[in-house]
Amino acid sequence: MNKQQLMDLYFLDARARLIDIAAFLDRIERAEGTEDFRMVAFRKAVGVLSAGNKQKAREVLMSFSDPTDKPIEKAHSKGACGAWPGEVKS
Secondary structure (H helix, E strand, O other): OOHHHHHHHHHHHHHHHHHHHHHHHHHHHHOOOOOOHHHHHHHHHHHHHOOOOOOHHHHHHHHHOOOOOOOOOOOOOOOOOOOOOOOOOO
């Protein structure tokens, strides 16, 4: 497909998702308290979107991923949290 065809097919969906992200950020910024590691990763991922890199999807995914290659001894919680918290002290 050419760019025009891709825009015709995907633009409205991408626009809606971008508005959802903007609304999420508005809610976070209005709320009291401090941001945690998930917001740090989220802001890093959002920053990737305006960069000129041609592998944005990969970089966004890596913004949330554990970059280490050594397995941890045990899970520190029962569920996934969607972002790597960094070095976790046992």
